[in-house]
Amino acid sequence: MTTPAPQSRPPFYRDVRILSWAFQLLVFGLIAAVVYWLFGNFQRNTADSGIPTNFDFLANPASFAIPGADFDSNESVRNAYVVGILNTIRVAVVGIILATILGILIGIGRLSKNWVVRKITTVYVEVLRNLPLLVIMTFTFLGVVLQVLPRIENSWVPLGLLVVSNRGIGVPWYQDASGLSLLLVLFVGFLGWWLIARWRHSVSDRTGEASRASLYGGGFFIAVLVIGWLLLGASYTLPVVDGKQIAGGIRIDPSYFAVLIALVIYTASHIAEIVRGSIQAVPLGQGEAATALALSGFQRMWNVVLPQAMRIAIPPLGNQYLNLIKNSSLGAGFAYFELTNVTQVTVGNGSPAVPAFTLALVFYIVLSLIASSFVNLANRRFKLVER
Amino acid sequence: MTTVSVTKPSALTWVRRNLFRTPLDAILTIVFGSLAVYVGIRGLLFVFVNGRWEIISVNLKLLMVGRWPADELIAIAVALVILGLWAGLIAGIIAGRQVRKGTSAIEGMTRLERASDLGRRFGLVIATLLLLLSLTDTSGPWLMVLFTFVGGVVGRLIGGQIGVRSLPSWVSRLGIVVMVVIPVWAYLYMASAVPLADWEGFLFNLSSAAAGVVLSFPLGLLLALGRRSKLKLLKGMSIAYIEAVRGAPLYVLLLLANVSLEFFVPAALAPSKVVRAIVTFTLFTAAYIAEIVRGGLQSVPLGQEEAAKALGLSPTKQMRLIVLPQALRNVIPAQIGQFISLFKDTTLAGLALGILDLLNAAGAITQQSDFRGQGLIIETLVFVGFLFWVGSFTMSRESQRLERKLGVGTR
Numbered sequence: 054m055t056t057p058a059p060q061s062r063p064p065f066y067r068d069v070r071i072l073s074w075a076f077q078l079l080v081f082g083l084i085a086a087v088v089y090w091l092f093g094n095f096q097r098n099t100a101d102s103g104i105p106t107n108f109d110f111l112a113n114p115a116s117f118a119i120p121g122a123d124f125d126s127n128e129s130v131r132n133a134y135v136v137g138i139l140n141t142i143r144v145a146v147v148g149i150i151l152a153t154i155l156g157i158l159i160g161i162g163r164l165s166k167n168w169v170v171r172k173i174t175t176v177y178v179e180v181l182r183n184l185p186l187l188v189i190m191t192f193t194f195l196g197v198v199l200q201v202l203p204r205i206e207n208s209w210v211p212l213g214l215l216v217v218s219n220r221g222i223g224v225p226w227y228q229d230a231s232g233l234s235l236l237l238v239l240f241v242g243f244l245g246w247w248l249i250a251r252w253r254h255s256v257s258d259r260t261g262e263a264s265r266a267s268l269y270g271g272g273f274f275i276a277v278l279v280i281g282w283l284l285l286g287a288s289y290t291l292p293v294v295d296g297k298q299i300a301g302g303i304r305i306d307p308s309y310f311a312v313l314i315a316l317v318i319y320t321a322s323h324i325a326e327i328v329r330g331s332i333q334a335v336p337l338g339q340g341e342a343a344t345a346l347a348l349s350g351f352q353r354m355w356n357v358v359l360p361q362a363m364r365i366a367i368p369p370l371g372n373q374y375l376n377l378i379k380n381s382s383l384g385a386g387f388a389y390f391e392l393t394n395v396t397q398v399t400v401g402n403g404s405p406a407v408p409a410f411t412l413a414l415v416f417y418i419v420l421s422l423i424a425s426s427f428v429n430l431a432n433r434r435f436k437l438v439e440r
Numbered sequence: 441m442t443t444v445s446v447t448k449p450s451a452l453t454w455v456r457r458n459l460f461r462t463p464l465d466a467i468l469t470i471v472f473g474s475l476a477v478y479v480g481i482r483g484l485l486f487v488f489v490n491g492r493w494e495i496i497s498v499n500l501k502l503l504m505v506g507r508w509p510a511d512e513l514i515a516i517a518v519a520l521v522i523l524g525l526w527a528g529l530i531a532g533i534i535a536g537r538q539v540r541k542g543t544s545a546i547e548g549m550t551r552l553e554r555a556s557d558l559g560r561r562f563g564l565v566i567a568t569l570l571l572l573l574s575l576t577d578t579s580g581p582w583l584m585v586l587f588t589f590v591g592g593v594v595g596r597l598i599g600g601q602i603g604v605r606s607l608p609s610w611v612s613r614l615g616i617v618v619m620v621v622i623p624v625w626a627y628l629y630m631a632s633a634v635p636l637a638d639w640e641g642f643l644f645n646l647s648s649a650a651a652g653v654v655l656s657f658p659l660g661l662l663l664a665l666g667r668r669s670k671l672k673l674l675k676g677m678s679i680a681y682i683e684a685v686r687g688a689p690l691y692v693l694l695l696l697a698n699v700s701l702e703f704f705v706p707a708a709l710a711p712s713k714v715v716r717a718i719v720t721f722t723l724f725t726a727a728y729i730a731e732i733v734r735g736g737l738q739s740v741p742l743g744q745e746e747a748a749k750a751l752g753l754s755p756t757k758q759m760r761l762i763v764l765p766q767a768l769r770n771v772i773p774a775q776i777g778q779f780i781s782l783f784k785d786t787t788l789a790g791l792a793l794g795i796l797d798l799l800n801a802a803g804a805i806t807q808q809s810d811f812r813g814q815g816l817i818i819e820t821l822v823f824v825g826f827l828f829w830v831g832s833f834t835m836s837r838e839s840q841r842l843e844r845k846l847g848v849g850t851r
Contacts, residue, residue, distance in 0.1 A: 076671070080677075098702070166458065168458035169459060169468070169469045169476065183833045184825050184829055187787040187790075188825045189825075191803070191817075191821060192821050195803075350462075379688070379690075393692055397695060407699070410692060410699070
């Protein structure tokens with residue numbers, strides 16, 4: 054090249070910046086055209102059949118009752134959605150906690166030195182992981198709850214504390230179970246637990262004495278529960294069979310039970326694999342060092358290996374939690390009134406389908422975003438800070 | 441692994457080490473061992489003694505293909521034989537190419553070892569097929585499976601011959617086109633015999649999962665490239681689509697498709713339930729495929745792209761010739777995983793859209809007048825669960841095998 058390159062800009066049809074924007078606008082225009090076409094069809098078709106496309110239906114009376122909730126059929130659809138979301142959260146939170154505990158136990162079991170434990174947990178994981186969740190849930194609902202559990206007339210009452218029947222499971226509970234006072238007691242308990250654990254850890258870091266954070270913190274938590282119960286009148290009710298109903302105590306709905314169990318055992322099989330992989334990803338030297346320090350098997354797992362494994366496990370665990378939240382929508386097929394079921398029923402009662410389901414989808418996406426931001430928070434908190 | 445085994449430990453030593461190492465271990469062994477024995481005995485009794493399996497054998501056709509007209513069953517048979525031939529050809533070509541490259545794992549095995557390898561990998565599927573065949577009382581299914589098997593063997597032999605040769609590039613390109621067209625043809629051939637709207641039973645679960653994964657791949661690939669693109673508008677749109685779909689439950693999307701898809705297209709196009717299910721599966725799975733492909737793209741070292749740039753390839757050619765082949769090879773196991781999960785999720789279409797899929801049929805047959813009110817749902821669910829389990833378990837093991845193989849190949 055003898056002549057220096059010209060300083061002027063290339064013609065527009067060879068200018069990368071212009072070309073790339075033109076390409077993007079073309080793609081965007083195409084997508085916009087398709088969306089416009091679909092939406093135009095939608096407007097025309099709904100107008101032809103006189104179906105509303107706005108959210109006015111939220112103020113209409115729901116005209117259906119929700120079993121197990123303080124909700125009567127005169128209340129608005131909006132309130133039905135609130136009950137549905139709360140029920141989704143109820144099954145999701147309890148499900149996530151139980152699935153995590155079960156999953157960690159099974160994940161550890163898969164690496165046990167005990168042959169029987171290893172084989173049983175392997176069979177559990179391989180069976181549950183490869184079954185469709187809907188098959189499992191149908192089984193827990195139609196198979197276990199409605200067939201194995203006894204009818205209400207001959208319900209199973211161990212020690213007079215529980216009532217187990219296919220109409221529900223009664224559990225002893227506060228007399229006046231006002232949710233707010235219960236939440237307050239739990240909050241105080243957990244706050245105390247957390248503060249005591251922090252204090253014990255700092256003492257342990259300074260002096261080197263054993264922290265025993267779980268012992269002190271857990272003890273405080275139980276003490277708060279007992280004191281709270283006494284302060285609230287020390288009252289309790291035992292569940293009893295009253296004709297065709299369970300009176301007293303708190304009743305666990307059979308649908309809730311079936312959906313929860315299915316979600317827990319299915320998700321636990323996935324969590325177990327994550328936990329196993331994460332434990333195997335912890336360098337072997339860590340466990341060997343713990344053994345060399347004469348820690349017991351439990352101490353080695355609980356204080357040395359698991360904390361490091363859980364750090365690796367957090368992102369994939371978060372995915373499983375999101376799956377569990379989304380999978381709770383299957384409860385709609387088993388008469389559990391969570392968000393999807395409420396939407397389905399209200400659509401069946403004449404609410405316009407597209408806005409109603411869109412609303413449900415938005416709620417699910419928001420729930421997922423909230424859950425994943427919790428997971429990200431945990432991940433940032435526990436991630437190894439590298440130099 | 442440095443295992444220096446001097447003598448094989450005696451059975452007693454094994455028991456002591458693996459079952460009764462510590463007192464806690466002994467308790468675990470006894471508790472869980474007796475639990476396992478109890479569950480195992482109950483399970484065996486259920487399968488061989490107590491289970492009332494007439495309901496399955498009477499309704500086998502309904503469970504497998506729904507209400508597919510009996511005189512059109514030949515279409516399924518023809519399609520299956522062709523697909524058997526096709527699968528055999530692919531397996532043969534892959535095996536032949538491995539022989540040529542010297543990476544074959546089965547080369548050098550004796551015939552017996554090869555058979556036992558195949559038995560370990562697919563024995564469960566074969567056993568399940570034989571079980572299903574033993575429940576039939578006509579010769580049609582036997583002949584169909586026999587011919588499919590023969591087709592597979594013939595395809596494997598021919599494919600093995602093709603695979604070891606190096607072909608001119610136009611022939612291999614033509615071959616690829618033919619291999620892509622064959623399953624599409626088989627699908628359309630079956631759809632021309634019986635309209636898609638009437639596909640039911642296990643056939644629906646299998647075919648719609650396959651259709652969903654195949655159709656969602658191009659969309660997923662575009663979304664993945666869009667998400668990695670430097671073009672901001674494209675990137676933003678891809679991210680919005682992927683994250684919105686991944687935050688939504690498939691079941692709710694299916695319900696939405698059930699009540700609303702006809703509003704979005706002209707009335708003449710109003711799709712059948714099966715088409716609705718496949719459209720939803722496609723749009724849903726595309727978001728997950730996009731994330732899988734993105735992972736694959738990230739796994740290709742940057743140096744590859746830089747080297748391609750240094751060779752003066754255009755951006756399109758860099759992607760098409762250098763980056764994508766490596767990326768897509770790495771994501772095959774994850775794709776199989778996605779297929780398995782969609783295969784399991786096809787049961788949701790039965791519940792959401794009222795399609796008589798395998799699970800729905802299993803519920804429906806317990807309401808037949810011969811079987812109503814006998815609590816046979818457990819038997820039918822065990823049967824349905826077993827079929828799904830065999831499919832997913834075999835596929836997931838194959839994908840693990842492939843993963844190990846690919847992992848070895850890249851190092």
